[in-house]
Amino acid sequence: MSTIRSGREEEPGIAKDVSPLLVERLLVIARALAGHIDPGAAFRATAAEIGELIPHDHIDVAVLLHDRRKHACYEAGCQTSWSELAANPLPTDLSPVRSVLRGEVAHLLTPDALCDARFHFPGALDEPIFSAGLRSRIIVPMRARGDIVGTLDISRHDPGCYTFADVETAQHCADFIAPYIYALIQSEEARRAMLAESEARNHAELLRVGASRLTEGMERERRRIAMDLHDQTLADLARVVRQVSALHRQGVARVAQLAELEREIVNCLAELRRIVDDMRPGVLELFGLRDAIEAHLNRSVSRASPPIAVRIDDTSAGAADRLSQEMRTALYRIVQEAINNAVRHAQPDRIEVRMEASDRSLCVMVSDDGIGCGTVDPEASGGIGHMHTRAALIGARLRIGRASRRGGTRVMVEVAWLPAAMAAPAVAARPAEAIGSV
Template sequence: MRQETVTNPEMLEPNPLVSLLRISSHLAGQVEIRAALRSVKTEIENLLPIDHLDVCLVDDNVTWNTSYEVGIRTRWSLSRTPVAISPVRSILFGETDYMLTDNAMEDERYTYEGALAQPIIKHKLRSRVNVAMKVLGRTVGALNCSSRTPGLYDEKTVERVRQIADVLAPYFYSLKANEKAKQAAIVRAEAQAREEGLRQGALELTRVLEQERQRIGMDLHDQTLADLTRIMRDLEKAETPDDKAHVIGSIQDCIQDLRRIIDTAVPTLLDLFGFAHALRIHLERAVEDADATILQVCDETDGRIDRLDPVTRIALYRIAQEGINNAARHSGADRISVTVRCRKGQLKMVIEDNGLGLPGGKSGRHGGKATGGIAHMRTRARLITADFSVSGKDGTRITVKLPMSGEPDEDACPTEPAEWEA
């Protein structure tokens, strides 16, 4: 005799209490919000049918909303968005505890003008139930469940989602606070690193300036003073017009040497004639055979570089001087150029030559061991918060990028061309 077993449909219904306990168990040990949401997705699906699940959390001022979602990836989780344009802003602002709709695509509470409702339309998220997540009576976010099937949720679903939200809220609030603390710690660490970098940079620059002062003193002693002593002796012996002409020529050479030393110590040319012209003069003086070398200084900032504060402008000038000197003395190049550009709030200076390059074609940005002129240039760049890099392949290319304060006007900084990062 065949015996049939009759199953009570209610016995197939998942026990909400068991599922809630499992949700709590899955959350234990989670340290990241998205991972925590993924860990409970299956248990939530056991309690109600969903095609999309997300949690949105607000900041302390209820100004910005951050969304975390599993399943379908939408614009909601790409970046923070203003609470004012959220489809669930009524919940986030504390105006209501829940929202329920049979078809969010046609519900003006979700698709009002200006709302970030594109995911609802694109993915046809018709049935929606949204419940406030509260901690100590304050709304900290919303739990949002959606389905493509219209008319799927009812008041009973709202109560079930509210139970889930009550379990999730303290965990997610804690994880958000922990995430905020980590970000604050990172910001503090970066600030301390910058401060230490500036301190070390200031010490290094002080050492370099002392070396420069000693070098100038030695130049005056070994060259200018010796020349003046020799001129005095020649003047005492001068009897004929030719002798006197020779002395005058020696005096003129001495004056030129003094001008060179003065220009090195104080960039008067920079103040008198501007950045580009001063560099062009320095480039011509630095190269022994100017006629056999292609020299180019190009200012594409429309003079903006001469409107920088004096400390920044002099630092860029010194970096360019050092790069030019290295190219002229050591590279064997027959082409040396300096180009200054301004694009999208950033000033970029490039010193390049077609010489021998660096040993092994070395290149690098902030880090890396560097000595001599490169170390000095890197230090000066660090002190004006500029990005410094050098490439030694197929010649040498030194690049300095300086963030500008405020957005430059369109004439001074036109639209960035494709080769800007070349």
């Protein structure tokens, strides 16, 4: 074994006299570190040089993050699931080397970690020790500004490979690389925090602007409904009142007059029902998202000329109806606007709605074979802007683009969920409706 020894194998510690070969190797490590700005790449660059001092099959650093409650891991040699901790840090309490990270012991040295109880406890992230066969292990602390900031962990597949002298050499390496690696990690953490803060500010501004536009749109819609009631329904009711008054003055009513009066009242009811349905989708509350979309789809194309074929294909097993009322309503409004845009502007022969669910998300797609929508600006005002705002307010992802190479438009809205939040059991999915003209 190519190991630099200090002359003391009974007790670990920092040697008083560092050998020239160790100094030379540390200078090589310093050159290997130079120029790296990624902590993982910087550590991997030193792994081979440390291997000249302490042969290993696997080497990693476990680094405490700023709150010390979580730790990340960067490794070289055989790759294990510990690498995932670089992107997804986990609690320090789960680390197999937590006793060194906490400063409870000066180091860990074991001839066989597979059967060393110090590495294994309930919840420990010890699976790589078994899967990678990391038997001989050295764990030494890494310090910066006098505090433990992580550990240097060196392993071999064969048992009984390391001694206290190797612990001393490992500690020299850890002391040498710790400030540089820790500074890179702190810089990376600061960069991530800055990006997260910037994204949060941008998201908040997007929601603020979107909510403002949505409020303006709702106010315009309120005025439109008021005009509809005034110009259509109230006018119809006023006409009915005049007819009733005329009949009252005559003292008698013919069958034709009563029939005309009945038609006027039926028309008023139909118009009021249309306005109420637009304001509050009752089918959505009573029968669910799928039926509400189908009802609106059929109603939207009922007077189209030439006729438009429709199809709704639901493979989500009713999963949408386990979402909150607010999310279902927002999804319905987005789909409603997509259908309206297709009918009014796309001149399609066919409109299809597809609903599908996975264990991660629910996706609703509205596709048509019309003339297309061109380039869509998510910042635009009007219906498309409202769709983006509604999607942002519920954390959904909205994409608008071409339906196929031949053209058309596809609107896709996807909302993520946690499987644990889906309390209600799934119901059987409805079969796909056949395409037909309405």
